[in-house]
Amino acid sequence: MARPYSSEMAKLAETFTWAKTADIGPLRLALRTAGLSPLRAIGSGGSLTAAHMLASLHQHFTGRLASVATPLEAAEEPLESGVATWLLSAGGGNIDIMAAAKALILREPRQLGVLCGRADSPLADLCRNHSFVDLLLYPPPAGKDGFLATNSLLGFSALLNRAYATEFGADADWDEAIDRLQMLLPESAPAVQVWREATVPLWPRTTTVVLYGPSTRVGAIDLESKFTEAALGNLQLADYRNFAHGRHHWFAKRAETSAVLAFVTDADRALAERTLALIPTEVPQARIDLSGGHSATALSSLLAALRITEWAGIARGIDPGRPGVPEFGRKLYNLPLPRSHRGASRPRLSPREAAAISRKAGVAPSRLAAMGELDRWRDALGAFRARLHEARFAAVVLDYDGTIVDTRHRFEPASPEMIAELARLATAGARIAVATGRGGSVRRDLQSRLPSSLWSQILVGYYNGAEVAPLVDDSAPDRATTVCAALRPLADALRRQPELAQCARQEDRPFQITLEAVRVMPESRLWDLAQQVILMTGVSDVSVTRSSHSIDIVAAGVSKLNVIEHLRKDIGDGPILTIGDRGRWPGNDYALLREPFSLGVDELSVDPATCWHLGEPGQRGPAVTLDYLSMLEPHDGYLQFGKEALQ
Missing domain, CATH: 3.40.50.10490 (Glucose-6-phosphate isomerase like protein; domain 1)
Incomplete structure (x- = not known):
């Protein structure tokens, strides 16, 4: 039974106190990602007001366009995948927000944020099955709202104001808001x-x-x-x-x-x-x-x-x-959203196939069919998958951040499930290699989880292949912080660039310079600044790539392909399966995923012959890697995909 409105109002002060002290670390991290792009905020009923608050804050603090939509609009209207998409729901159970969430998950936007007030809600359960979703759970202390949104609305709005102000360097704005609200709450x-x-x-x-x-x-x-x-x-x-x-x-x-x-x-x-x-x-x-x-x-x-x-x-x-x-x-409230017709024209395509073609072509299969292009993409997918099934892999080479571990939690070790799959394959005699832009932290993380008996047969390519060594080698990688002579003028010039000095952290290694933003900054801006310095210094014999969190500048001859060359010394010319998340140029997996047997888990090249993302619809990142690895079957030291795999 609905509660008197006055009883809801009596709890506002408690709710605001909670919003002032709740842990906003996860919310800030999600807003940092959202701040790199336009945003669409989605809600219904009282949560629609919270969506308007989110959109207003996004435009005010980032200067990027933000819009508001209802679940019906969000489920039916197409939107470029680079737009950050956020769902807001206090209860996480109404039929509209669930329908919108299911539709948006299948579209796999660059960011899908879900701010929900119930940890045990159907919405939260759905999002947990799709690990790329930024699920942000903030149950207000007042509990479930009555007929109208009150405490959840004030709580969400205050949390968002606090998180934006703190993340975007406007702490004084939040302090002022506290002072004003404290005077108005009684x-x-x-x-x-x-x-x-x-x-x-x-x-x-x-x-x-x-x-x-x-x-x-x-x-x-x-x-x-x-x-x-x-x-x-x-x-x-x-x-x-x-x-x-x-x-x-x-x-x-x-x-x-x-x-x-x-x-x-x-x-x-x-x-x-x-x-x-x-x-x-x-x-x-x-x-x-x-x-x-x-x-x-x-x-x-x-x-x-x-x-x-x-x-x-x-x-x-x-x-x-x-x-x-x-x-x-009550009957109106429980009416379902209309069934989407966006994917109606998908003749003879399984859900996994339709998702794979959509990711690779950048166009929905229904549109490809209308343009007469679907058969070409379906044939390319079929040919690639047939080659995968026929191959007997002697080794698997994987990227680390975004592939083995979630980029959002990249300083945490790999999940137990991921470690179990890597150990299963290594135990069966397959060679495993990791090609990463990072250094010794990857060795320490893998050693802390994998049995020491397997370390000798696992290869690690540190700093994008600048140094390759077995996991058992504790002396690798080189801990020097002085770059080689070829990179030294560039390293000095990058440190002198005024904007880079303010907005980026620079890490120098013998054959690699890494730039990582320390505040909200588009990848393209960091990339442009680095390229401008390279042009001005006249340094030409370097390669520049983007990872999920940084820009890496490496000396001539440095490449993740060096890992494959080291493997070839032991396994010969047999097929090698490569897996990574940044296969689109200038991603740091671009060269690795140009190999004939390459699977992506996120960004893809435009080459129809390789670098396909064949994961389940609505999945990306380590969840897809885990899916791939679990389908590999060992046979006499080799690995093969089963006949029904990747269908």
Whole structure:
């Protein structure tokens, strides 16, 4: 049974205290990734307001475009995979958010973030089965909301404000927001009482026009949501300038039944006052004055919306927390989303095949069929898979970050399941090699998990193949931090570049220079800065590649292919299976995944002859690597894919 709205409001202070102290480390990490691209925030009901808050914060702090969508829109409308896609749901169980999540997982966007308030929800369970999803679980202390979103909404909004401000170097904004909210949370606060008295003239009128500025839009949106869902009255929304484009005409015809509620901040005060002064005097006005920067006014407007909903309910004899749900409403709530027709034209393709072609071609199979291109891609896939099934592999070479371990947790050892598969294959006599851009940390991690009896038959190529040694060799790699003579002028020039000195960490090794961003920065920017320095110094005999977290500059002759050359000395010319996550140029697995028998787990080259991602739909990264390895069957020291594998 729904709870009284007043009982929900009584817990707001507790919720805000929780939002101030909760561990936002995972949320910050996810927002760091989101900050590199445009963002789409998806929610329904009260979570739609939280989605608007997320979009507003993203644009404000990153300068990148952000939009809002409902689950129906998200499930049906195509979107470029590079857009960060976020789902917000307090309960994680409604039919709409589940349908959107399933559709989006199958599209495998570059980032899929899910902010959910229930760890034991169907949404959380679904996301756990797709490890590339950034699942962010933040159950608010007040528990499940009543009929309207209250504590979950304030909690999510405060967490997002805190995480964005902290991650993007605006701690003062969050400190100011804390101060403002602390003063407004008590129902008896002087400012809150001023708001309440100001809104009294609104309630005899049937229509309220809500005017707002950029930072208070979220409060206006939430008011409209709550007034509609609880049947408290008619609301119209407009920012101060859009109101001037025809919406003001409402008062010319219906002034006697209308009122104005205006959110006024320091940033828009002059415009607000001039606008309000021109509204006919017979139209009652209520001003909600808010002070502070973007975070402070956004959160204050949301808190004001929650309060105003309560006062409107009291005045109009409706408890917003339990307005009563009609039977037809319950039936409407449980209607399923329409079945998607996006993949209808996929003749004779299994789900795994359809996903593989879509990833490789960059176009959905249905569109390829319409263009007459599907047969070509299907034939290429069939030929590649046939070669895989026929081959008897004497060795497997794997990238490490993004392939064996999740890039988001790259300083943690490989999972027990991954280690078990590597040990199974090595025990069967197959040679295993790891080609990584990292150094000794990989050796230590693998030694800590794999049985020492297997170390001698596992090869590691450190620093992108600059040094190759058996896992058992504790002297490898070279720990020197001085680059070779060929790279020294470039290393010095990179350190002198002003922007790189501020935004990147530089690590020098004998044959490799690594640049890693220390703040939110697009890979393309770091790449351009490195390339500019290379051009200016005139250094030509180097290779530059991108990994999932850095840019590596290596001396001539350094390549992950060096690992394969070392293996060839022992195994001859037999087929070698290579697996990596960055097969698209200039990814640091590009050369490795140009080999004839190469499987990708994320980014792919455009070559139809090799470097295919054949994982299950909605999977990428180490989960796909694990899938590949589990399908390999040992036979007399060789490895083969079973007949039914990769179908």
